[in-house]
Amino acid sequence: MYCPSCGHQEESAAVRCGRCGLDFAGRNAPSKPGRLPTAQGQHWAVPDPVSTMLPHVAPHRRRLFWLAMLAGLAVLGAWGLLAFWLDDPGVTIRLLVVGSFFVPVLFVFFMASEGLVEEPPAILLVEVFVGVALLGNLLAFLLNSFLPFGLAGAGPIEETVKFLGVAWLLRRRSHVTIMDGILFGAAAGMGFAASENLAYFFSSYSAYGLAAAAHALGAGTVHSLAGLEATFDHAGLGGLLSVFLLRSFLGPWMHGSWTAIIAGVAWREAAGGKIHVDGRLIGTAILVMAMHSLWDLSTGALSDVLFVVILAVDIYLLRVLILAAHRQERGEPIDAPRIARRHCVNCGHRLGSGGQYCPRCGEAVPGGSGRGQGAAGEAAASR
Numbered sequence: 001m002y003c004p005s006c007g008h009q010e011e012s013a014a015v016r017c018g019r020c021g022l023d024f025a026g027r028n029a030p031s032k033p034g035r036l037p038t039a040q041g042q043h044w045a046v047p048d049p050v051s052t053m054l055p056h057v058a059p060h061r062r063r064l065f066w067l068a069m070l071a072g073l074a075v076l077g078a079w080g081l082l083a084f085w086l087d088d089p090g091v092t093i094r095l096l097v098v099g100s101f102f103v104p105v106l107f108v109f110f111m112a113s114e115g116l117v118e119e120p121p122a123i124l125l126v127e128v129f130v131g132v133a134l135l136g137n138l139l140a141f142l143l144n145s146f147l148p149f150g151l152a153g154a155g156p157i158e159e160t161v162k163f164l165g166v167a168w169l170l171r172r173r174s175h176v177t178i179m180d181g182i183l184f185g186a187a188a189g190m191g192f193a194a195s196e197n198l199a200y201f202f203s204s205y206s207a208y209g210l211a212a213a214a215h216a217l218g219a220g221t222v223h224s225l226a227g228l229e230a231t232f233d234h235a236g237l238g239g240l241l242s243v244f245l246l247r248s249f250l251g252p253w254m255h256g257s258w259t260a261i262i263a264g265v266a267w268r269e270a271a272g273g274k275i276h277v278d279g280r281l282i283g284t285a286i287l288v289m290a291m292h293s294l295w296d297l298s299t300g301a302l303s304d305v306l307f308v309v310i311l312a313v314d315i316y317l318l319r320v321l322i323l324a325a326h327r328q329e330r331g332e333p334i335d336a337p338r339i340a341r342r343h344c345v346n347c348g349h350r351l352g353s354g355g356q357y358c359p360r361c362g363e364a365v366p367g368g369s370g371r372g373q374g375a376a377g378e379a380a381a382s383r
Helices: 049-053 059-086 089-114 121-146 150-171 178-219 225-269 279-297 301-329 374-382
Strands: none
Touching (some): 049 059, 049 301, 089 225, 121 178, 178 225, 178 301
């Protein structure tokens, strides 16, 4: 077990961290009503992506993550303005590379340093992140290019590839938990988003630049190669900066949450190190693929509205999975208990949970504290 505050490894029976003194009693204690058990003091419905993607992290570490991410995005914004002012392709390339990998790498670094998975996480997280970023993205690109599905098929193809990039871990782990599925799925999605963002930024930069250069040539406003290059760089950066910061943040969170949801459900349904394909897993995969495709196909102001809706659904589904993972960690049934419906054996009337006699016919409730069972009850008992 790792301390959620400082990351120090302790024995599973430890009640307090030997390094920072954090009390572990609250981690496995029954959660308070309405609170997310893996985020101290936070309501389970709060749409906080950090506490969702980094469960069991102490509040001050969550604040540190937000601070590091916002500071990094501010630096990237300043870097982008500098590149726009200098019109230097070298500065632009560095900006695109760092901007593509900043949020995903920050997330995986925090996940590894916090020790959130039970087995040593660093090498497995790196394998998943790098493997999906390189091989997974290449495979998805080839399938999207050669299969006749167009943009509508990107969601199912990419989600399948990302899941395959993490599903192999089921055979390597001696103890399968829902929380591990969520975390490794998130790492796989983050790796895919990093490489996809890099390709997306370069293609957007080229598209804006080429469009401006073609317009300038057609209008006759450029008369030299140097002027054409300056027009290309200036227009490419100007168009890219409008989506750069937003895409740097949205890409990792969307891809990470989608894969985390599918992997979390797959780990939940897994048995004996094998994937158990059932209705729950198939339905979850279809829902996630539909959200992905809907996001890809949306344009204009509709995409902003859809983003808010899809992100809210993602966080809600992830938090439901986290609640199930917490019950699993405490040895409780994963599914929330259901109240059995009871009916009167005499008249069939539906009974409440605390009555001793049927309110319609007066028959004693089986298992109740009433002494008599009535004629019908005695007849039923004799049979």
